[in-house]
Amino acid sequence: MAFDSHLPELELFIEKADKLENSGFVKKIKEEFTLDISIDLTRExxxxxxxxxxxxxxxxxxILTFRFFIQDNEATxxxxxxxxxxxxFVTIEEKSKFNAARSNLNSFLSESTNLTFKDENISNQMLMDTFIYGGLSHAKKSKKEKFDLWxxxxxxxxxxxxxxxxVIFTVLQLIQYIKNMLLTVIARNKNA
Structure with a gap:
């Protein structure tokens, strides 16, 4: 299979990654993102x-664009x-870096959020899936019920x-890393 046959999906990955990087979500995270908790026992x-x-x-x-990277029905x-x-079309080193990045992502997603609800320890994957598929873009029954409960x-x-x-900002960092790898791979293979 010729390299050019892969270009549409690789270019789409780069396009969608750029869209996420330039989103209002990322701008807000970078500008000001805080969670302050205080307890004042003198108040009711x-x-x-x-x-x-x-x-x-x-x-x-x-999330509308983010789904291009997490749903297996997407080539991206x-x-x-x-x-x-x-x-x-990729070097052994690039393949190794990609595999390590995917492994790191899977490890991160399996980690605990340090949030529990009704004695259930919530992983990063569970949190992400519940929000995306239960509250934001789909309404799968079990995830919707969990999201509504939270x-x-x-x-x-x-x-x-x-x-x-x-969690989704952390996943974006991996997407950016892969995008940069793809830019290198495309430049090398287009010139070959």
């Missing part, structure tokens, strides 16, 4: 939570890119939104 409601994060419109727009999904990185607690909502933002 002692817990005070102040959160500055991307607004709902920023998050929704980001990180999992589907494995086929390209197994091809003769959001039913006013004192917990901002913790979940804050951690979700961190």
């Amino acid at each position: 409601d002692p817990l005070n939570i102040r959160s500055i994060r991307p607004n709902q419109e920023n998050i929704d727009a980001f 999904s990180i999992r589907n890119l494995q086929k390209f990185f197994d091809s003769e 959001m039913s607690r006013d004192d917990a909502q901002e913790f979940f939104w804050h951690k979700f933002s961190i």
